[in-house]
Structure formats: C-alpha cells, structure tokens
Amino acid sequence: MPEGHSVHRIARQFERNFVGHRVHASSPQGRFAAGAAEIDGRRMTDARAIGKQMFLGFEGDRWLRVHLGMYGAWDFAGEILMDATIASANGRMGQTNQRGTFLDSPNPDAIYDTAGENSVTSIGAPRKARLRMAESEKQESAPASFPPEPVGQVRVRLLTDTVCADLRGPTACEVLDPAQVETVVAKLGPDPLIDPGADAESRFAAAVRKKRTAIGLLLMDQSVVAGIGNVYRAELLFRARQNPHTPGASLPEEHVRHLWQDWAKLLKVGVETGQMMTMDDLEPEAYRKAMASRADRHWVYKREGLPCRVCGTNIVLEEMGNRKLYWCPYCQA
C-alpha cells in the first residue's frame, strides 16, 4: 500500500532512532529467525529508501532489505525521537483524534500549522509513544512496558536500549550483501529524492519515450521510475491532463519531463506531510472542503461515477495493469 513517500519517512525514522546504535534483532514470529541472527548485535550504519524499497545497513556489510507490499507496516515504540515533520503531522493527532489517522482531522489547516501547541514540545525531544508507519501513520500512547509484548505476527523486531521497531506483513524481508543490494537497486528506475539532478529526469524521459507501452503502465513500472503507486499514478496523469493510454513513445519529451518534475514535487510534499497531497493547486476554499472528507481528497482517485472537479464529466474506472485506474475522459482526452 505505501507509495514512495511513506517509505522515505520510515527510512528517516530509522536514521534518527537506529543509525549509530547497536541493534538486537529477533523474529518473534520465527519466520525470519536465520536472517535476524545474521544482523543481531551489529550496529546500524545506514537507512535509506529507494522508491518503495528500504535498505537498513549494518556493520560488516550486511543489509536488511524490506518491502512492505500491500499490507506491511512498521511499529515503533519506546522513547522515539520524532523527526520534525513526523512530530508535527502526528503530534496533535494522538490527543485530539483518538481513532483514525491524521487524515481524518477535522481541521485541515493543522497540516500547515507546525507551530501548534502539541508539536512544539515534541520536535527534537524523545517522546514515549507508539507510532505505526505504513501507508498512513498513527500515533498512540506508549505501551506499559518496554519492550512491549509482540502483537500478532512480528517478522522482525529491531531493538535498541530505548526504541523498538516491529515489522509485520512485509512482501520482502531479507539480509543481503552489498553485491545483492546493487542487483536490486540496478533494477530500479530513478527516485527524485535519491537522484535530484537532471540526469535522473533524462533517464526517466528516455525510458518512457522508447516504449510503446501506455504511460499509465509506465508510471507504475518501478524500473522506469521508482516509488509511484496507484494513487500517485492516477493523480499525476490527471494533473498533467494526460490520457493514460497514450504510448510513452508518442509523448513529447517536454510532457514527460513535466511528469517527472510533478512527481518530484508531490513526493517531496508527501515526505514532508506524510500525506498524499495531490490537490495543492486547488482554490483554498475548495481545497479546505475537499480535505475535510477522506473520500474527497483527490482529483480522480476513487472517484468513479462522480463529476470531475474541473469539467463535471463522470470519472471513469477501468482496469490497467491489474489495478484500478481512475481518470477523466474529457480532461484527459
């Protein structure tokens, strides 16, 4: 479920709370006992995300590769050092909104209010809490004991003196050597946060324009561009007023480059806010209205049968690449 922005946020949490620390690794569930033993007792040296993949580096050239897939999640507990953006995005949530995620906050302005009363004290200082990080984030009160009892099927538990991170339901979880990491990374297209330069944009443009495959499929192809998932695909195509069926090879280069730049922008905003903010160019009043409802947060995603926000034509739902594709047949003609 998580698209690229979520994985970058998780990597950031590991960077802040685990890198530089000796880590006790275990597999409470048992399915990853051998892998956990390989990294147990080692110091974490690196935490990085590329697209939807995350790599945690350990001394002795061991890397833990994790892909959350559809329903994977990391749960942090203990004295968590909050990244500023995570603290501000979650700080108020735990106290004003017991159930649901921050996305359900009744006050959409809170997103931009990083100087709010709850967030100020939390930034920088460790907070005793429980933080779930998956496609959305949810902060709760700290468990009674530390480390907490594992709940459910915990594939991997990473533990320092003060922080505990549990991984559940991942698609991929394995220990690799540097060469194997390189093999995985080599199959990935550019990620705007990893490759911010013009080279990456050119790489993307070349990959798209040499294929006759529909742009709607190419955006989801992790070897073409890393990190885009089904929500960002639909929203990026609408924002570009681009027909999803157009073959990559038929797109003017400047249009392809525009798609890359818009993805870079949405990803950056997503990492900063923890939300998929795709309607930033909406009028303030309309934006406020849209953000107030979970079902109404995007241009086209999950809006089949509803009138297009721009032209009023009903949004269409179709299958593309075994996934649901939402688009406006008029605006994206």
Added chain:
DNA sequence: ACGGCATGTCCAA
C-alpha cells in the same frame, strides 16, 4: 461478526 477490499510484487501455469 463477517467479508470484501487495498496506496504491491512475484511466480507458476
């Protein structure tokens, strides 16, 4: 309480 579905990927037929 229960069933369907989901922001993903891989692999066997």
Added chain:
DNA sequence: TGGACCTGCCGTG
C-alpha cells in the same frame, strides 16, 4: 494471466 502472499480497515448486517 491468475493466484499467493498475509494484514488492517471499512461497510454491512
């Protein structure tokens, strides 16, 4: 190309 993977959420009753 369809199913497996394997978890949480939400709507329905």
